[in-house]
Amino acid sequence: MAVVQLGSCGGCQLSLLDLGERFLEIMESYSMEYFLMIKEADAPPEVDIALVEGTVRHARHLAMARMTRERASLLVALGTCSVFGGVQGLCNAHGEGRWEESLSRAGAGEDIPMFTRRVMPLDAYVSVDFRLPGCPVPAELLWSFLQQVGEGGRPARETATVCTECPRTGRGEGGGPHRFIEEDSRPGTCFLEQGYLCMGPLTRDGCASRCPGSWDYPCRGCRGPSDGALAFQQLDPLRESLRRLSRSTGEKEEKVVELFMDAPQAFFMFSLAEPTFRGRRRGGTSGLVFRI
Numbered sequence: 001m002a003v004v005q006l007g008s009c010g011g012c013q014l015s016l017l018d019l020g021e022r023f024l025e026i027m028e029s030y031s032m033e034y035f036l037m038i039k040e041a042d043a044p045p046e047v048d049i050a051l052v053e054g055t056v057r058h059a060r061h062l063a064m065a066r067m068t069r070e071r072a073s074l075l076v077a078l079g080t081c082s083v084f085g086g087v088q089g090l091c092n093a094h095g096e097g098r099w100e101e102s103l104s105r106a107g108a109g110e111d112i113p114m115f116t117r118r119v120m121p122l123d124a125y126v127s128v129d130f131r132l133p134g135c136p137v138p139a140e141l142l143w144s145f146l147q148q149v150g151e152g153g154r155p156a157r158e159t160a161t162v163c164t165e166c167p168r169t170g171r172g173e174g175g176g177p178h179r180f181i182e183e184d185s186r187p188g189t190c191f192l193e194q195g196y197l198c199m200g201p202l203t204r205d206g207c208a209s210r211c212p213g214s215w216d217y218p219c220r221g222c223r224g225p226s227d228g229a230l231a232f233q234q235l236d237p238l239r240e241s242l243r244r245l246s247r248s249t250g251e252k253e254e255k256v257v258e259l260f261m262d263a264p265q266a267f268f269m270f271s272l273a274e275p276t277f278r279g280r281r282r283g284g285t286s287g288l289v290f291r292i
């Protein structure tokens, strides 16, 4: 196995280490040939499986992604940055000049590799065999994935939404709209129904709905769009979320949208780089992306 990092925070690699003793159990089936978090090495060698975390943000990332693809029998896009572009996709809401200016202000030296014009998922550059989104990827999901692949299986991907795993229910109580979670948010009641933006209806399942289910916080969409959200051409996450919030609160969509001063961050924090959304309805994603 090789674990490779492109442009990312390292959180999904930590999910692997987060498995604790189970990580050591996994290492009884795999030999770890490249994982810079735990041992030094020059480059990934030929391996059966490579877990690739992060986005291709510049020329060095691209070279690493291509080299890994050539040397790995199975390539897994690990985490939402790799699968959907992740939070780096928010760069697509700005022109190139903006971030070049930021780099220069931050004192970046001469040795800056050539940047990509915009952020795109890893499969825009190399072919990908499996996708494991999540920010970070849930450790339990990674565990069962590696077990199944280690036994020669082909794990099925999750296709439904966070709502299908969520224990919260509608109770016809209404309220909101609210911009942030307030102290009197009602446990057990669906966040959308209470007038909070919850991305659960559009987000891929597989995390056991950990935010609304265990942490009393609405889903931010970190597992990226569900299959339905990707396939249904009329659906734009921004328009759809506003429609649902408007229906649950009785407020007009124009009024609801005023709450969200930074629409890319609120509605597309993890998926603005997803090409499927770019061409959708006027006034939705396409209006947020600087270069289409």
Ligand code: SF4
Pocket: 162, 163, 166, 167, 168, 169, 189, 190, 191, 192, 193, 198, 199, 200, 201, 209, 212, 218, 219
């Ligand atoms: S909208 Fe959010 S709170 Fe409501 S059921 Fe879906 S995931 Fe749970």
Ligand code: SF4
Pocket: 135, 162, 203, 204, 207, 208, 209, 210, 211, 212, 218, 219, 220, 221, 222, 223, 224
């Ligand atoms: S509930 Fe939503 S934001 Fe929370 S872990 Fe799951 S997909 Fe990510």
